[in-house]
Amino acid sequence: MLNALGYENWALHALIWLPVLGMAHVLWAAEDRAKWLALRWSLVVFALSVGLWWAYDPALGGGYQLESSRPWIAAWGVNYALGLDGISLFMVMLTTFTTPLAVLGSFNYIKKRQKPFYALMLLLEVGVVGVFTAVDLFLFYVFFELTLVPMYFIIGIWGGERRVYAAIKFFLYTAFGSLLMLVGILYIYARGKALLGVTSFAFVDLLQIPLTPGEQMWLFGAFALAFAIKVPVFPFHTWLPDAHVEAPTPGSVMLAAVLLKMGTYGFVRFLLPFFPVAAQHPSVVTLMLVLGVVGIIYASWVAAVQPDAKKLVAYTSVAHMGFVVVGIFALNVNGLQGGLLVMISHGISTGALFLLLGMLYERRHTRLIDEFGGIGRVAPWLATAFVITALSSIGLPGTSGFVGEFLALLGVFEDHPGIGIFAASGVIFAAYYMLPMVQSVFFNALEKPENQAVQDLSRREVAILAPMIALMIVIGVHPTPLLRKMEPSVQMVLERVYAAAPPSAAVIESGRDVSGSEMAE
């Protein structure tokens, strides 16, 4: 049926342009209709994106499907080119899935200036879907930067008390990384023009350019910095707690569920295939693994002592992203697939956690853990939803969190058991920071009078949480279809990495090694 509609020709374009139409509609309509319109448009986008699951056929190999390309800036060889593979498929669906829920979750939270808010949410969706579907590096960069503007305004206008500080910090941090990446992009392009006479930004063309190991190291550094800030990987994470805490609930949801994934997606999409020599250089691998593990452990410890529940969840994002990094730089199928699954499951469970915290905040106007207590008695469904989500976030077997972390750890243990041991400890720490929070919010004595009036989930809130919780469990119990869809593409990335001759240490040393050779094993 999808074929009959020519679905594969227009689906990706529709996913990008429908929210744009929606934006115009929201801005055009009356203030009180804005939220319903935004919800409707984002649901339409989601409904359309569901077809991608069937339209993408892993049996055809791991390359791009549903490709379509139109010249955009002919003089530079820039194309408006979209495509989908087994990696981006899930990221796109995660985005279209999260957006309507985030919109629905902001119904009560966003009271003033609704029209611009919902328009910006839709713009954010445009940017993120664009990032995940672009197969032209220039187009990718444009979308990558485009996501900054709506997020800046969402945090800065509708955020908490220190919103301006958080918004600027978010913007400057991420812009810093991506601008250096821009230089890297243009460098590759210039090399392609000089060496092969190719003027193109298409991924497939750029992959043909023979870059020397030294160049790969530098470019790897530039790209890795951009994505590491976005992820965020351990020393670059300081913008994240601020942005998360100050952002309004839907902003945090989009940030955690989708925007962070742009960084790890960039790792898989660019760092590994574009710079294979650098990516498998022992010191680089060790550095990335160590940063991932440090991120897991450090963020867990910091999360454990947070008095503010939202900040706690923000730090868990850093920890989860550490798992993703560790999985990716295990450089084998299990690790990479695990990393991707963690990305998906983190998107769902952390998104749900932020929504739940938003619901608590709407009821009690505080996020301090000590202010709560015994909520489970007055709001059992809220408590149930929270506990399931928290367990999925910890990685309890049977939930989506477990599968991803398990595979990622499996991947690391194959080649780096030492790293694996430390990384695995993160699962325990996850329980250590999450469970006490759950306990003191929902299970301790119901002492405070304000807490006794807390209402249980409304129908709207059930509608938000039910699909998320269902997905957590479905993926946790039966992840095979997902793994099967992503496997060919993951294989392709790894083949590309290992097809490059393993770097001889001498070449790298004589070249310009930037990636901290003191970290070498």
Added chain:
Amino acid sequence: MELDFSNQAHFIVALAPEIILAVWGIVILMVGVSSRRSEGPGESLDLGWLSLLGIFAATFANGWLYGVTEVGTHSMIALDGFALFSNWIILGGAGLSILISQSYVEKQGLQAAEFYALLIYSTVGLMVMVAARDLIVIFLGLEIMSVAVYVLSAINRRSRTSAEAGLKYFLLGAFSTGFFLYGIALVYGATGSTHISAIAESIASGAAHGALLMFGIALLAVGFSFKVSVVPFHMWTPDVYEGAPTPVTAFMSVAVKAGAFLAFLRVFSVAFTDAYESWWVILWWLTVLTMVVANLIATVQVSVKRMLAYSGIAHAGYLMVAIVAANESAAAGLLFYLLIYTLMNIGAFGIVILVSGQGEDRLEIQEYAGLGWRHPLLGLGFTVFLLSLAGFPGTGGFIGKVFLLQGAMEADLVYLSVILVLTTVISYWYYLRVAWYMWMRDPTLNAAASPIQVPVAMRLALIAGVILILYLGVFPGTTMELARSSVTALSAVGPGLIGLAP
């Protein structure tokens, strides 16, 4: 039609836009004189539209010249794509400046006839400058332009700051003119000619006197650096930009800077091509210095007008990258960037004029608090201008910056590119700061009490600016190709632009 400059009459055709404008300036003066007795309230507006008519006529003539070719390249005036594209930029800058100055001229009670006539004369000077193939003619254009702008910046006789700005600009400008002229003399001494192709041939054949030539090039670089305000020759810029009437500042920051840059490019990439090795390092350092210093100082400004002055210097730094790179991409990038820079800077200054109300008060950033929610369209417009100045994707400023970076990459100037983007990150701070005041702060009582009226002319300028910036950001193709084909004219003159990449 073909022009052969051995026939003197053909110069009239080649200089048609300049001549039309010069005559129009006299017409404006005469209309101003004859209507002075019956000075009515709407008088200055009429003169504004009348001057705009002259700009339109010149623009039309400029478009017509695309069908005309010249024979040979040895005339003093070039009729090439480069000159014509440059004229678009300059005429566009002048036209937009007139649009945004109308209400200002009226409110401040400036002498409209003199104001518009001087603006037109300086435009003529700029057009002569960018079309000149001879250092002496460049100097002529430079002086026509400068003298008019000296007066323009001091034109508000009741304002002390305006007088101060005029005097400062005049003194330092005269100084830089001295350098420039001395540079011409030395280059003439070294090569025996003031014609840029003849200079290029002389240098290429090795006949030029080395030391004299070096001195000459250095002095010319200093002269140009003054005019385009490159650090450390920028000292006059913030003061003059801040003190001069805002529309004049807008004009100076776009058209004057564009003209100076375009002449700079033509002289250095055509005449001094073969001496590239000796000058690029010096300009490289000046470029770095400009980008770093200007961006850092801009971050601490509290007056938006002064912030835009420093942002203008910072942009001079970005544009200098193209001069240092000196290849076809960079030169085309310079043209494209100047075009987009004209649009976004005029737009930003237009908003400054609107917010400042009667004249030069309310320039502080606090006055912009809540502007976006009080006047959503103005706020959106300013946000577009700021994002474009910051070089954000979706706006022309981004394409322009990528264009410059590509030029730099092709010339293997990787470090310079990195410095460019790092300083761009700094610039995000001060551009975003305005955006945050506009959208994330509540208006002050003072600001809320004074609603902003947007006159028709201003509205036209702002709308045109926003639309063109977004258009050039999303569909830059045609304009880029025009810019690229325009600079090929440069390589036809001398031995060609320097392309370090194979």
